[in-house]
Amino acid sequence: MTENEISKIVFETGLKIHKKLGAGLFEHVYEECLFYELKKAGFLIEKQKLLPIVYEDLKIDNAFKLDLMIENKVILEIKTVEYISPVHKAQLLTYLKMSNCKLGLLLNFQSDVFKNGVTRIVNNL
Template identity: 85%
Template sequence: MTENEISRIVFDAGLKIHKKLGAGLFEHVYEECMFYELKRSGYLVEKQKLLPIIYEDLKVENAFRLDMLIENKVILEIKTVDYISPIHKAQLLTYLKMTGCKLGMLLNFQSDIFKNGVTRIVNHL
């Protein structure tokens, strides 16, 4: 399965959740719902995945936490904010670089229209 195929599945699941629940809930609610939708569809999804950073001879355990890693290819970050800021994008791009993943998605469930709250970030390896 390609990153683009996974992103379509993620978008569809997010849209379904947003239509049913609307905006205004805490991030962890949407995260649990996304995890549920993706897992029940049979996808390999890891939630709240802690990853280390290697610096020379030093390994910093639990240096960062991904909201979700899907099929070991796509990083998903869930937000409930008024708008996606440059720091959110920079954070996801850093995660992509540190993991070697090519695609990340920011889903902002606070948006009135779900598609306006979706941002794709690509890691140009």
């Protein structure tokens, strides 16, 4: 399955969750619901995946913590903020580069309209 096919399913799943629960909950609630739904759909999905970083001879095993990684291809960063700022986008782009993934989705469940809270970030896609 391609990154774009996965992202379509993630969007539909996020929309379902947003319609059912609405905005205003903590990030981990939406993360758990996404994990549950995507796992139920048969995806290989990792929650709170740690990514290392190597600096010269130093390896820092837990340098980054991804919210969700799907099929080792797509990274989901879950937010419940008033708006997505440039630092949120930079954070996800860094995760993409460090993991060699090509697509990331910022899902802001605080948005009144779910589609307005979704931002795609690409890394050489």
